[in-house]
Amino acid sequence: MNRIDERFRRLKEAGECALIPYLTAGDPDLATTQAxxxxxxxxxxxxxxxxxPFSDPLADGVTIQRASQxxxxxxxxxxxxxxxxxVIRSSCDLPLLLMSYxxxxxxxxxxxxxxxxxxxxxxxxxxxxxxxxxxxxxxEAAVSHGLxxxxxxxxxxxxxxxxxxxxxxxxxxxxxSLRGVTGARxxxxxxxxxxxxxxxxxxDKPLAVxxxxxxxxxxxxxxxxxxxxxxxxxxxxxxxxxxxxxxxxKRAGDFVASLKAATRASQGExx
Amino acid sequence: xAALADLEQVYLKAKADPNxxxxxxxxxxxxxxxxxxxxxxxxxxxxLGGARIYLKREDLCHTGAHKINNTLGQILLTxxxxxxxxxxxxxxxxxxxxxxxxxARFGLVCEVFMGTEDMxxxxxxxxxxxxxxxxxxxxxxxxxxxxxAINEAMRDWVTNIDxxxxxxxxxxxxxxxxxxxxxxxxxxxxxTRDQMLEAEGRLPDYLVACVGGGSNSIGLFFDFLDEPSIxxxxxxxxxxxxxxxxxxxxxxxGELGILHGTMSxxxxxxxxxxxxxHSVSAxxxxxxxxxxHSYYRDLGRIDYVSATDAEALEAFQLLSELEGLIPAxxxxxxxxxxxxxxxxxxxNQIVVVNLSGRGDKDVEVAATLLGRSGDASQVGEG
Numbered sequence: 001m002n003r004i005d006e007r008f009r010r011l012k013e014a015g016e017c018a019l020i021p022y023l024t025a026g027d028p029d030l031a032t033t034q035a036x037x038x039x040x041x042x043x044x045x046x047x048x049x050x051x052x053p054f055s056d057p058l059a060d061g062v063t064i065q066r067a068s069q070x071x072x073x074x075x076x077x078x079x080x081x082x083x084x085x086x087v088i089r090s091s092c093d094l095p096l097l098l099m100s101y102x103x104x105x106x107x108x109x110x111x112x113x114x115x116x117x118x119x120x121x122x123x124x125x126x127x128x129x130x131x132x133x134x135x136x137x138x139x140e141a142a143v144s145h146g147l148x149x150x151x152x153x154x155x156x157x158x159x160x161x162x163x164x165x166x167x168x169x170x171x172x173x174x175x176x177s178l179r180g181v182t183g184a185r186x187x188x189x190x191x192x193x194x195x196x197x198x199x200x201x202x203x204d205k206p207l208a209v210x211x212x213x214x215x216x217x218x219x220x221x222x223x224x225x226x227x228x229x230x231x232x233x234x235x236x237x238x239x240x241x242x243x244x245x246x247x248x249x250k251r252a253g254d255f256v257a258s259l260k261a262a263t264r265a266s267q268g269e270x271x
Numbered sequence: 272x273a274a275l276a277d278l279e280q281v282y283l284k285a286k287a288d289p290n291x292x293x294x295x296x297x298x299x300x301x302x303x304x305x306x307x308x309x310x311x312x313x314x315x316x317x318x319l320g321g322a323r324i325y326l327k328r329e330d331l332c333h334t335g336a337h338k339i340n341n342t343l344g345q346i347l348l349t350x351x352x353x354x355x356x357x358x359x360x361x362x363x364x365x366x367x368x369x370x371x372x373x374x375a376r377f378g379l380v381c382e383v384f385m386g387t388e389d390m391x392x393x394x395x396x397x398x399x400x401x402x403x404x405x406x407x408x409x410x411x412x413x414x415x416x417x418x419x420a421i422n423e424a425m426r427d428w429v430t431n432i433d434x435x436x437x438x439x440x441x442x443x444x445x446x447x448x449x450x451x452x453x454x455x456x457x458x459x460x461x462x463t464r465d466q467m468l469e470a471e472g473r474l475p476d477y478l479v480a481c482v483g484g485g486s487n488s489i490g491l492f493f494d495f496l497d498e499p500s501i502x503x504x505x506x507x508x509x510x511x512x513x514x515x516x517x518x519x520x521x522x523x524x525g526e527l528g529i530l531h532g533t534m535s536x537x538x539x540x541x542x543x544x545x546x547x548x549h550s551v552s553a554x555x556x557x558x559x560x561x562x563x564h565s566y567y568r569d570l571g572r573i574d575y576v577s578a579t580d581a582e583a584l585e586a587f588q589l590l591s592e593l594e595g596l597i598p599a600x601x602x603x604x605x606x607x608x609x610x611x612x613x614x615x616x617x618x619n620q621i622v623v624v625n626l627s628g629r630g631d632k633d634v635e636v637a638a639t640l641l642g643r644s645g646d647a648s649q650v651g652e653g
Contacts (some may be wrong), residue, residue, distance in 0.1 A: 054544065056419075056530065056531075056545050057422075058422055058531070059426075065412060072544065078543070079540060079542075101529075102529040103528050103530060103537070103539065103543045103545070104530050104531045104541065104542060104543035105543070106528065106534075106542025107528060107539060107542070129532065131272050154272070154429075156274065156432060157272075158273060161273065164452040179430055179431070180426070180429055180430030181426045181429065181430065181435075257594075
């Protein structure tokens, strides 16, 4: 069984919402990414999304754009990221998803990527600039290796689109909670609950919500209605602010622990 | 995706609507100034001593380039969609000016994204956009050129999708843009056909146009694709030379890739990261090319060559001196290739070059480059 399915199954039994932190691989270097991954697992993260840096990150705001620049300047490549995952896998059970723009994996070769990523211990893949109708080749390669493909639903998605994306997504569905690019926001959408209810009519698959969620209060709100909460830019921003500090990993870990606690708090309120 | 699907529907509906057609025709005639002339370049022909050279005078369009053929079509669609705001990317500034112009004409809010490197080298067009009431938003990311402006425009579009239409300026991006922009630009080729038949009683032997994203070239070529006797040549930016690695000749060293929602030839490194490009001409300085060009290239229907910065500057000067026409540096790349091509052809053969824009915007850059070295062949980086 894919680690992602296994994790969501266990969380559902426990009545808990998944915390899914995001890291840009290689920001500031791959050794730090590796240390952060292990720390996040220890501090309560349920899954981890690892961003493959790209020169032209269209769906990302300035925080992750800068992180991608730093990672690329440091020589981070897809091959080295897969090598890092292989190393981590021996001591880490966290379900790992790569988030990559289409071109780096297209250039690597979809079939070769699916094979090598799975062998390294990657469980899922998110490609923000590849909609399911253009992803046939990738989905086929991923399915044959047991790699889950997660597609993005936008607030503008029609009912037909919800069905199409739900059908193409494996593991969970990524709901983009706002119109725009990644980056911390002061408030999250009011109609989130209504939209999620609409999506749940169409699918039983777990629903994780991301984009713009940046603090425990927002996590608590989203966790009431979603199966997973994705926090990216707020973590990347913390790493940027604390770059060079000796306890960077611990500070990031503290933040992740506070986010995880918020997912549990909301469950408590629900009872 | 939803916005793209909506746009396609609105466009296809408009295309089938005779009212839209007549509205377009009216504005193209009375506002843009179409049809643009097909001009026989007598002295250039004599100078090169080969084929008869005609210039399709898109430089005479209102705003000084072919770009307005497309922005006019898209602004009329924007009105049909009822959106109050338009955004655009721009490289050379011609598309930005053309968007700001139609936005002013129809009273819509307009913001244009432009790389700061391009703002520097096309400063005149920045002033023009501001005079037209548009806001020019500087883009500092990446190479600070066209590619980065498109990234930023796309980010804005997904954020403001309810109120905003993105007037993409070339045959790039996701469907329906490449098709729609091509359709709006194909008026160039349709006019050329009629004008050529009137002038010479036959169709041309060669069509030559510069290729950045590829809208002026596909605009000229599209109507002739089914004429097997006509050869078509797209001229890319050779920058400092293909061997230097500093160019924007996608078909010379690029590979298939995915950028800005479309699969086409892309200049990229061995990890699939998009490479920075170089050209003296901001309008050709882009690492990918319209997907339809890749298609016709693979079919062998259109040939692609490149002209270097230095060759383009020489052609820029030559056309100015021989014909009294100062071409855009982009269009000068097409003229540069004709300098090589025409002398190899018979005197009864006919070449049509798309003079896609005028060069007022480039005089400062050209003066600096030509003046500094005193010899265009010595010209280096801008």
